[in-house]
Amino acid sequence: MRRRGFTMVELTVSLVIAGIIGVALARLVINQSRFVSLQDGLMRARSGARSALAVMQDELRMVSDSGLQSAGRDSIMVRVPFVFGVACGYSTGQTVVALLPADSASVAGAAASGMAWRDSLGNWQFVEPATLTAGAPTNVCTGQTPAIAVVSTPDWAAQAAYGTGTAPRIGSPVYFYQVVTYRFGPSVDLPGRRALWRAVASTGAREELVAPFDETAKFQFLVGTVSTVRTSPPADLDSVLGVRVRLVAASDQTPSGHSGPVTFELNTDIVFRNHAH
Numbered sequence: 001m002r003r004r005g006f007t008m009v010e011l012t013v014s015l016v017i018a019g020i021i022g023v024a025l026a027r028l029v030i031n032q033s034r035f036v037s038l039q040d041g042l043m044r045a046r047s048g049a050r051s052a053l054a055v056m057q058d059e060l061r062m063v064s065d066s067g068l069q070s071a072g073r074d075s076i077m078v079r080v081p082f083v084f085g086v087a088c089g090y091s092t093g094q095t096v097v098a099l100l101p102a103d104s105a106s107v108a109g110a111a112a113s114g115m116a117w118r119d120s121l122g123n124w125q126f127v128e129p130a131t132l133t134a135g136a137p138t139n140v141c142t143g144q145t146p147a148i149a150v151v152s153t154p155d156w157a158a159q160a161a162y163g164t165g166t167a168p169r170i171g172s173p174v175y176f177y178q179v180v181t182y183r184f185g186p187s188v189d190l191p192g193r194r195a196l197w198r199a200v201a202s203t204g205a206r207e208e209l210v211a212p213f214d215e216t217a218k219f220q221f222l223v224g225t226v227s228t229v230r231t232s233p234p235a236d237l238d239s240v241l242g243v244r245v246r247l248v249a250a251s252d253q254t255p256s257g258h259s260g261p262v263t264f265e266l267n268t269d270i271v272f273r274n275h276a277h
Contacts (some may be wrong), residue, residue: 040255045264048249051197051212055180056245057196060103063272064116064175065124068240071233073218075183075242077201081175082110083132085169087117088141088148088160093112094133095163096140097174098148099155113179113202117168130164140241178202184218187211190252214248214263222269242271 048134059080067079083106085097095115115130138160139149148171152158168174180203187195193212199205221230222242245268250261 001122002108012266037094039107040251045249045262046266047253048210048213049264049266052213052247052249053245053266055198055209056269057270059180060270061272063274064177065273065275066126066238066271067106067177068237068274069179071219071221071222071240071243073232073239074185075181076219077179079114079116079126080180081116081177082112083107084173084175085161086141086148087163087170087174088144088150089170090166091136091140091162093131093165093166094136095168095174096160097163098105098141098150098160100140100151101153104156110176110178111202113198114174115163115174117172117174119172120169125167127167128179130176131163134159136160136162138176144266151231184213193250193252196247210249212250212252212261214250214261216246216248217248220244220246222271227271238275240274242269242274244269 011032017071042259051194060078061082063078064081069077069079069277071077083099083102085099088098089096108267112128112130112132115132116126116127117123119125122215138150138158141150150158150160163174163176166209181201183197183198183199183201184194187193188208189195190211193209194215194217196209198207198209218231220243221233222228223230223234223239224241235242247268248263249266249267250263252261254261
């Protein structure tokens with residue numbers, strides 16, 4: 001008995017169908033790969049924008065009167081308070097300050113750029129440069145009439161510190177601050193790309209916080225009682241009541257199927273007390 005095989009036509013049709021299925025599967029795999037690459041790029045960009053905001057917003061919200069020192073599209077320089085207290089006396093030509101409870105890690109990691117104290121007219125006076133030195137005698141404070149308490153909490157031992165000079169009157173509020181600059185500039189970690197930098201004036205330390213960012217990332221300025229957004233700072237920086245941070249983060253690599261890095265835009269208004277009066 002002779003067994004019938006496949007004809008040439010049947011084989012040809014089978015090969016054509018297999019080819020169509022193969023092409024469809026290849027396109028599916030390629031599209032899936034491009035989708036995964038795109039999502040990974042977007043996640044990296046989004047993570048970069050949020051990381052940058054998390055670092056900046058805590059410090060910028062602390063900016064006090066006349067705290068905005070210089071400003072531009074790509075950079076801002078601000079005075080950032082890190083510990084507060086009360087002037088309670090003088091010793092060895094320095095002001096003794098009873099420090100209020102603060103975040104001990106922030107205080108330990110900070111280096112004072114200046115000291116601010118409030119005068120009898122309610123205006124803040126600034127002393128730069130300034131030093132903050134632990135170990136001042138607390139009895140200088142408690143020996144005043146009336147006594148000035150040196151406060152403690154479970155996570156903060158009662159302490160007084162030496163400040164620069166003898167300018168503040170006894171009982172004046174005092175705070176110590178760092179002068180910090182945030183700037184968009186060329187990245188070291190990713191050559192040819194743009195990064196957000198943080199620099200501390202008192203130590204000269206510069207740190208590349210997050211990279212990369214698109215060229216459209218920038219600072220804008222909130223001015224007036226209705227917080228009008230300006231693309232450039234006014235001549236009187238004390239009229240700036242906050243900044244709009246336009247964080248346009250980019251992926252570090254170009255996703256498959258795209259001509260360039262993908263971006264994620266995060267716009268946030270950060271309001272602070274910067275006006276002098």
